Amino acid sequence: MTEPGAGSDALGSMRTTARKDGDHYVLNGSKIFITNGPIADIVLVYAKTSPEKGAKGISAFIVETDTPGFKVAQKLNKMGFRGSPTGELVFEDCRVPAKNMVGKPDGGVAVTMSGLDLERAIVCFNAMGIARRALEISIDYAKTRQQFGKPIASFQMVQAMLAEMYTEIEAARSLSLRTAAMCEGLEEGEGGRGEIHKLTAAAIFKAAAATSFVLDRAVQIHGGSGYMRDTEVNRLYRTGRVLEVGAGTQEVRKLIISGELLKNI
Numbered sequence: 410m411t412e413p414g415a416g417s418d419a420l421g422s423m424r425t426t427a428r429k430d431g432d433h434y435v436l437n438g439s440k441i442f443i444t445n446g447p448i449a450d451i452v453l454v455y456a457k458t459s460p461e462k463g464a465k466g467i468s469a470f471i472v473e474t475d476t477p478g479f480k481v482a483q484k485l486n487k488m489g490f491r492g493s494p495t496g497e498l499v500f501e502d503c504r505v506p507a508k509n510m511v512g513k514p515d516g517g518v519a520v521t522m523s524g525l526d527l528e529r530a531i532v533c534f535n536a537m538g539i540a541r542r543a544l545e546i547s548i549d550y551a552k553t554r555q556q557f558g559k560p561i562a563s564f565q566m567v568q569a570m571l572a573e574m575y576t577e578i579e580a581a582r583s584l585s586l587r588t589a590a591m592c593e594g595l596e597e598g599e600g601g602r603g604e605i606h607k608l609t610a611a612a613i614f615k616a617a618a619a620t621s622f623v624l625d626r627a628v629q630i631h632g633g634s635g636y637m638r639d640t641e642v643n644r645l646y647r648t649g650r651v652l653e654v655g656a657g658t659q660e661v662r663k664l665i666i667s668g669e670l671l672k673n674i
């Protein structure tokens with residue numbers, strides 16, 4: 410979905426087009442920051458089939474990446490999450506069979522909305538895994554690292570950091586689990602509005618903020634070694650930062666929550 414000029418406003422500012430030509434659509438445009446794009450066999454791509462209709466003129470297509478006109482322009486060099494490649498994808502007169510359209514013509518918004526809430530709910534648990542591991546290794550480090558002749562875990566200021574980290578994780582985890590339970594049994598087409606839209610945005614907002622808080626304290630407890638690239642806590646810190654940006658930024662999540670709260674005003 411994301412393009413060089415279309416991030417938070419992915420639908421409104423989208424420039425990739427799909428022009429009907431017989432029993433095919435011809436795609437032109439480029440997409441950026443696409444997770445696993447450089448190694449994908451199949452991509453789900455959104456393009457404007459009726460550009461004059463703005464966000465309401467978007468359709469979704471399945472594209473096999475050996476289709477002529479598809480190209481991986483570059484693999485990007487990320488600060489974290491380096492086990493999963495992220496790239497820029499280019500479509501140049503890429504002919505896709507019309508039967509590869511997902512959903513209805515100009516029905517791309519419904520396709521994306523059906524998935525984004527679930528994506529947010531799932532990403533909460535990426536965050537919780539990172540945060541819980543950061544707490545675990547911080548406790549180990551605090552127990553073993555000695556200063557002033559004692560383990561640093563014996564100092565109350567370090568104890569306070571551990572207690573706050575634990576509390577943030579448990580608060581975020583409770584909301585994430587409640588949200589996941591609400592997602593169970595969600596019917597197709599039910600996402601993208603109402604209670605589930607608000608709750609999934611709130612859950613990932615809280616999970617990402619809690620994870621950033623925990624990672625910051627985890628590096629602090631590790632002292633100088635936490636700043637060294639080769640330590641596990643440093644890898645977690647670099648990886649976790651994306652949780653406030655990807656799958657919609659913290660600001661976009663707040664726009665969703667407040668939009669639902671203020672809907673009938």
Ligand SMILES: Cc1cc2nc3c(=O)[nH]c(=O)nc-3n(C[C@H](O)[C@H](O)[C@H](O)COP(=O)(O)OP(=O)(O)OC[C@H]3O[C@@H](n4cnc5c(N)ncnc54)[C@H](O)[C@@H]3O)c2cc1C
Pocket residue numbers: 410411415416417418441442443444445487490495651654655656657658659660661
């Ligand atoms: C590692 C990674 C993987 C990704 N994977 C994918 C993927 O697989 N598929 C995909 O489609 N996209 C993917 N993305 C893109 C991601 O969804 C976007 O980066 C994100 O939506 C933000 O868009 P942007 O980077 O263009 O930032 P911008 O939209 O340019 O935002 C810049 C800043 O302005 C703020 N801002 C923008 N609009 C408003 C507003 N109205 N009110 C207040 N603040 C605002 C933002 O919150 C942010 O702080 C990925 C990104 C990363 C980093």
